[in-house]
Amino acid sequence: MSAENQASVHVHRDDVATKMGMWFFLFSELLLFGGLFLMYSVYRYTHQHDFHIAAEGMNIFLGTANTIILLTSSLTMALAITAMQKGKKILSLSLQIITFLFGLAFLVNKFFEWSAEFREGNYPGSPILTAKPSGQILYYGLYYTMVGLHGVHVIAGMTVIAFMIRFTIKGIITKDNYVKLEAAGLYWHLVDIIWIFLFPLFYLIT
Amino acid sequence: MSSNSLAVDKSGNLPSYLIDEGKRKGILAWLLSTDHKRIGIMYMIALLSFFAVGVTLGFLIRLELLTPQGTIVNPQAYNEFFTLHGVIMIFIVVVPAIPSIFGNFFLPIMLGAKDVAFPRLNLLSWYLYVVGSIMILLSIVLPGGAADTGWTFYIPYSVRTGTNMIFTLTAVFILGFSSILTGVNFLTTIHRLRAPGMGWFKMPLFAWSLYATGWIQVLATPIVGITLLLVIIERVFGVGLFDPTLGGDPILFQHMFWMYSHPAVYIIIVPAMGVISEIIPVFSRRTIFGYKFIAFSSIGIAVFGSLVWAHHMFAVGMSNNAEFVFSLLTFLVAIPSAIKVFNWTATLYKGSIELEPPMLYALAFIFLFSIGGLTGIIQGALNVDIYLTDTYFIVGHIHYVVFGGTGIGIFAALHYWLPKMFGRMYNKKVAKVAFWIIFVGFNILYFPFLILGWLGMPRRSYHYLPRFQVYHVIATVGSWILVLGLIIMFFNLLKSIRSGKVVTEKNIWGGESLEWQTQTPPITENFVDIPVVNEAPYEYKQNEEEFLEKEEVL
Amino acid sequence: MEENKVQHVHTPGYGIYFYVWLALITLTALTATVAGVNFGKLSIVVALIIAAVKSYLVLTEFMHLKFEMRAFRIFVIVAILFFTILIVLLFSDYSFY
Known part of the structure; x- marks a missing residue:
């Protein structure tokens, strides 16, 4: 076998495998949050009244705003992939940047929301929170953990998108080779899906 | 993987992966290699070193239990010893062992691929594995001392203890992440990189077992990941999650812990069953009996195994309905486990059995795993389990399953594949002697556990009543025999890697799967030409001509 | 055996995504509105059904699941089924005190 043939094997790529691997990884992410959803369901079941009362303290306006921000960022991400498929590099690039900025907006929103909670004294270990009934302590415990972990995933997704922006500029992602962008999109949409469930469970159960 | 690696040596062989360093030289050619075979070897080195640490701890625990009062260490050190022994043996050794070493090395070859689907991800999971393992070591040496909760990290003690819990928990989290990435990699590899002609039912059974394992790794591991992460968060930030003083439910922690840790038993055992399914037909020279049954029973174990976690908790006060459901499941x-055992024995029937060292280990696997499995069923019965919970019966059971199953499975795989991996044969006589010492020592060590448990000896106990001493003494003597056997076995294998008889024939044992059709040791990209698979695996009809033909092509 | 090929190009227009987005926003508005209505025990069910519909849209449209091989859809079903069974079995403990 000649060296050329050998080399041609190296450039062989399998886009389906890349996406498949990403999906498997997403299942892991799903079950990671799944564990938290299990906890949520048990504690909500055993402390229904406390959960209702605690959820009333949530800022529904900020929650809804964040939902819309994330849904729209999913839209721009999907559009960025289509634009790349059609070979419109500049359009795709701008859509990716917009997606990144939406992610940032989400986090800024979250920051204000959390600082408001902290000002009210509803932070873990605070005397105000510890004095509350145990169901409410659990509600806030889950709220900070689940939303916090989701925030970490938003940051991770933004990091991935930042890399995609770089790859697009450098011409690594092209009209014919955009599977990296697709995989990044899959991750971003998963972050969106998790928020789709977090939103009603923490903000809308009053 | 440079192109000059195609230079042919005098005997007409291509340079093996051990010689062909690619772009980098020396140690970096290993540490930065994305070749699945080199990564497999790196796993083997790291993993067997930790196995030695785990064995040492186990040995010391047995020594401590020689007398009913303290013998060599104080109670706190004893608690740390059995915790470390459990954490190291479970999370560092047996969970990753067979997929990481032999799966990495042989899965792509068995499928007729050049590498796994994501080679760089593969290297990343090795590094995660090493980081996780090192964190466990750090937890020992840093002030505060190693975790002393037992490997189950039960709440509330795991949020209260002053030991280095955070290191241990983070380490297990990272090891879990490494395990997930391995699972993702193998699942994708099996889906996408099978050689032309290799349909699902032409895959070797080892690949099937890794497929089932991959799904458990991907779906169940994140649950323990998040659970342990929550314990960390609870410890660091005081967030109310599990701690009962903050309203949490410690039983929920146990549920979530076992949701992974019971399927983990199947992550541990199913690949070992895959190894046994490879070895049995080769050394009985018969097509494996009930190929599809074995393949599907791997999936069946993965499915059912994920649904039985609460049988670890029959004594903690669950609802009666839950106890009934989980007992039934x-x-x-x-x-499915029994299906496998029946199929293996049916394969042996009327086969021409050769008692080579791998086969001896495989037969020992069937024997010991059957004891382990049957003692497990005993505990599945609710009323008996209430009596046996937290006794030495459990300890005996877990060692028969995990050591007698997976441990022996690892040894079987080592004796089966090591000559292929390094192109050198070990001393078979010494290997057989070591086998018998291990087998005898194993039973002397662990069988008294079952009796002790039946008599009511509680597990994890530092002191015990004098009437139990005779069994403890027998077990401790057994541990000496076992360790002696292990030393002989590893010495023999290490010696073979350094100076064993050189083997160059492709098919060392007369196997039919694809790894026996590549050069020994394999070349960097496994195959010069990607093989085309036409037959079902394990066809032992004497196809000498075809075999010779293939050899000429290669 | 699935073929090792570079993916088929399927380029849906931009339009469909806007419709999906519009549907998602409408559902969000809907779920936020009906949260004020007291359905009793049903309110959580309503919220979860709406969330499930939204996820379905994201999965099939944004995540291109409808263009992928059948295996991908089976994987997703397996993962979701696994989680569902975990919840059901877990509640065999909690719902029968």
């Missing part, structure tokens, strides 16, 4: 999971 526990009995069901015995079926």
Whole structure:
């Protein structure tokens, strides 16, 4: 076998495998949050009244705003992939940047929301929170953990998108080779899906 | 993987992966290699070193239990010893062992691929594995001392203890992440990189077992990941999650812990069953009996095994309905395991059995795993389990399953594949002697555990009543025999890697799967030409001509 | 055996995504509105059904699941089924005190 043939094997790529691997990884992410959803369901079941009362303290306006921000960022991400498929590099690039900025907006929103909670004294270990009934302590415990972990995933997704922006500029992602962008999109949409469930469970159960 | 690696040596062989360093030289050619075979070897080195640490701890625990009062260490050190022994043996050794070493090395070859689907991800999971393992070591040496909760990290003690819990928990989290990435990699590899002609039912059974394992790794591991992460968060930030003083439910922690840790038993055992399914037909020279049954029973074990977790918690006060459901499911999971055992024995029937060292280990696996499995079923019965919970019976059971199953499975795989991996044969006589010492020592060590448990000896106990001493003494003597056997075995294998008889024939044992059709040791990209698979695996009809033909092509 | 090929190009227009987005926003508005209505025990069910519909849209449209091989859809079903069974079995403990 000649060296050329050998080399041609190296450039062989399998886009389906890349996406498949990403999906498997997403299942892991799903079950990671799944564990938290299990906890949520048990504690909500055993402390229904406390959960209702605690959820009333949530800022529904900020929650809804964040939902819309994330849904729209999913839209721009999907559009960025289509634009790349059609070979419109500049359009795709701008859509990716917009997606990144939406992610940032989400986090800024979250920051204000959390600082408001902290000002009210509803932070873990605070005397105000510890004095509350145990169901409410659990509600806030889950709220900070689940939303916090989701925030970490938003940051991770933004990091991935930042890399995609770089790859697009450098011409690594092209009209014919955009599977990296697709995989990044899959991750971003998963972050969106998790928020789709977090939103009603923490903000809308009053 | 440079192109000059195609230079042919005098004997007409291409340079093996051990010689062909690619772009980098020396140690970096290993540490930065994305070749699945080199990564497999790196796993083997790291993993067997930790196995030695785990064995040492176990040895010391047995020594401590020689007398009913303290013998060599104080109670706190004893607690740390059995915790470390459990954490190291479970999370660092047996969970990753067979997929990481032999799966990495042989799965792509068995499928007729050049590498796994994501080679760089593969290297990343090795690094995660090493980081996780090192964190465990750090937890020992840093002030505060190693975790002393037992490997189950039960709440509330795991949020209260002053030991280095955070290191241990983070380490297990990272090891879990490494395990997930391995699972993702193998699943994708099996889906996408099978050689032309290799349909699902032409895959070797080892690949099937890794496929089932991959799904458990991907779906169940994140649950323990998040659970342990929550314990960390609870410790660091005081967030109310599990701690009962903050309203949490410690039983929920146990549920979530076992949701992974019971399927983990199947992550541990199913690949070992895959190894046994490879070895048995080769050394009985018969097509494996019930190929599809074995393949599907791997999937069946993965499915049912994920649904039985609460049988670890029969004594903690669950609802009666839950106890009934989980007891029933526990009995069901015995079926697919039994199918495998029946199929193996049916394969042996009328085969021309050769008692080579790998086969001896495989037969020992069937014997010991059957004891382990049957003692498990005993505990699946609710009323008996209430009596046996937290006794030495459990300890005996877990060692028969995990050591007698997976540990022996690892040894079987080592004796089966090591000559292929390094192109050198070990001393078979010494290997057989070591086998018998291990086998005898194993039973002397662990069988008294079952009796002790039946008599009511509680597990993890530092002191015990004098009337139990005779069994403890027998077990401790057994541990000496076992360790002696292990030393002989590893010495023999290490010696063979350094100076064993050189083997160059492709098919060392007369196997039919693809790894026996590549050069020994394999070349960097496994095959010069990607093989085309036409037959079902394990066809032992004497196809000498075809075999010779293939050899000429290669 | 699935073929090792570079993916088929399927380029849906931009339009469909806007419709999906519009549907998602409408559902969000809907779920936020009906949260004020007291359905009793049903309110959580309503919220979860709406969330499930939204996820379905994201999965099939944004995540291109409808263009992928059948295996991908089976994987997703397996993962979701696994989680569902975990919840059901877990509640066999909690719902029968």
